[in-house]
Amino acid sequence: MSTKDFIEKDYYKVLGVPKDATEAEIKKAYRKLARENHPDANAGDPKAEERFKDASEAYDVLGDPKRRKEYDEARTLFGGGGFRPGGAGGQGGAGTFNFDLGDLFGGGQGQGPGGGAGGPGGFGGGLGDVFGGLFNRGGTGTRTQPRRGQDIESEVTLSFTEAVDGATVPLRMSSSAACKDCAGTGDKNGTPRVCPTCVGTGQVSRGTGGGFSLTDPCVDCKGRGLIAQDPCDTCKGSGRATSSRTMQVRIPAGVSDGQRIRLRGKGAPGERGGPHGDLYVVVHVDKHPVFGRRGDNLTVTVPVTFAEAALGGEVKVPTLGGPPVTLKVPAGTPSGRTMRARGKGAVRKDGTRGDLLVTVEVTVPTELDDKARDALETFQDALADEDPRAALFKAAKGD
CATH class of the missing domain: 2.60.260.20 (Urease metallochaperone UreE, N-terminal domain)
Incomplete structure (x- = not known):
C-alpha cells in the first residue's frame, strides 16, 4: 500500500460500510466480501481476486483501531483540502495551515497559522508521525514490513453423528509458503543481494512536485528488498512456493450442513515474520437414515x-x-x-x-x-x- 493509496482510497466504500461503522460491522462486511471473492472459490477470475485484495487492504486499515484513527485523520486533512501550500511565515486563508511541503514528512517543525513554529496547530516533526505507524516510515527512511499469510479455505464431509457430537478430521491443504529449497531467500545459494533500486527497503519514492513524494512497492524486487543472484529453480527467485501439509482439525459438536468455521492462525504462513492467515472450513453433513x-x-x-x-x-x-x-x-x-x-x-x-x-x-x-x-x-x-x-x-x- 502506497501513501497515495492510503490518502486517495475510500476503504469504507470498498467494504460498503458507513464511516461510523462499529468494529463488528466492519469485520462482518469484510468476511462477506472475502468469502464471495476468495481466489480459491473464483479460480481464473481476476476481478474477484482484485476485489479480494482490495477488501483485505481495507480491512488491514479499518480493522485496526489505531490505523483507522490515523487513516480518518489523514483523510480529513488531505481529502477536505485543509492543507494548502504557502510560504514560510505567510498568511493562509481562514482555517488554512501554511507550511513548507518539503517538510511534510521531514523532521523540521511544522508551521502554525502565520508561520509560527510549534504554535497552535503546529506539527512538530512534520506529518511523518501521522504516517509512521502505517508505513513504518519515520521522517528519514523506510523498511520492509511483515506480511500476513493468505487465508485458506477447505471443505470436509462429516457423517450425521460426527456433526452432532463433533469430530477430529485430517485436512490436506496447499498454500504459499517459504520455499524449502532456498529457505525463502529466492537464491540457490541462499545469498541474495540487496536490491539496488530500493536499497533493501522494498519501497521506492517518487516526487509529485511541491516537495511531496509518494511511496510504492519496488517493481524490481516486488517489495522483497532482495534480488536473487542465482534464482532458485523451484520458486524462480520469489522465495515462495506451494507447500502441502496435513493438519488434524477439530470440528466442534453441533455444526450444521453448510456451516463455515474459522480457525485463526491455521492458514498460510506469513512473510518476513508476519502472522499466519486463517483457515476456513466449510462443513458438509451426510443424511441419516432415521434422524x-x-x-x-x-x-x-x-x-x-x-x-x-x-x-x-x-x-x-x-x-x-x-x-x-x-x-x-x-x-x-x-x-x-x-x-x-x-x-x-x-x-x-x-x-x-x-x-x-x-x-x-x-x-x-x-x-x-x-x-x-x-x-x-x-x-x-x-x-x-x-x-x-x-x-x-x-x-x-x-x-
Whole structure:
C-alpha cells in the first residue's frame, strides 16, 4: 500500500460500510466480501481476486483501531483540502495551515497559522508521525514490513453423528509458503543481494512536485528488498512456493450442513515474520437414515398402530448414540402429532443439548386376516352414526 493509496482510497466504500461503522460491522462486511471473492472459490477470475485484495487492504486499515484513527485523520486533512501550500511565515486563508511541503514528512517543525513554529496547530516533526505507524516510515527512511499469510479455505464431509457430537478430521491443504529449497531467500545459494533500486527497503519514492513524494512497492524486487543472484529453480527467485501439509482439525459438536468455521492462525504462513492467515472450513453433513435436524433439535418419525393411537399407550423411541427413551402416547393421538424428548438433541454452543422431536405416524395394515377384518367391521358398525367428514361439508357450505 502506497501513501497515495492510503490518502486517495475510500476503504469504507470498498467494504460498503458507513464511516461510523462499529468494529463488528466492519469485520462482518469484510468476511462477506472475502468469502464471495476468495481466489480459491473464483479460480481464473481476476476481478474477484482484485476485489479480494482490495477488501483485505481495507480491512488491514479499518480493522485496526489505531490505523483507522490515523487513516480518518489523514483523510480529513488531505481529502477536505485543509492543507494548502504557502510560504514560510505567510498568511493562509481562514482555517488554512501554511507550511513548507518539503517538510511534510521531514523532521523540521511544522508551521502554525502565520508561520509560527510549534504554535497552535503546529506539527512538530512534520506529518511523518501521522504516517509512521502505517508505513513504518519515520521522517528519514523506510523498511520492509511483515506480511500476513493468505487465508485458506477447505471443505470436509462429516457423517450425521460426527456433526452432532463433533469430530477430529485430517485436512490436506496447499498454500504459499517459504520455499524449502532456498529457505525463502529466492537464491540457490541462499545469498541474495540487496536490491539496488530500493536499497533493501522494498519501497521506492517518487516526487509529485511541491516537495511531496509518494511511496510504492519496488517493481524490481516486488517489495522483497532482495534480488536473487542465482534464482532458485523451484520458486524462480520469489522465495515462495506451494507447500502441502496435513493438519488434524477439530470440528466442534453441533455444526450444521453448510456451516463455515474459522480457525485463526491455521492458514498460510506469513512473510518476513508476519502472522499466519486463517483457515476456513466449510462443513458438509451426510443424511441419516432415521434422524433429521432442525436447528439444535433432532427429529424422528415413529410409526404406531391405530389401536395405540386410539387407546393410548407407551412406545419406545430410538435416540442418536444413546439408549432408547419411552414416550407416553395419549389416547386419541392423531397421526402427525409431535412430542418432545428433552435433552436428546444436538449439542448447543453452551454445551447443553436440544430436544428430540418425535412425530407420530399411524400405520395402516396392507393385509388383514379374517379375525382382524371381523374386528374392524364390528368397530365400523359401532361408529356407523359418526361421520368424520360432517364438519368438513358444513364448513364448505359456510354454516
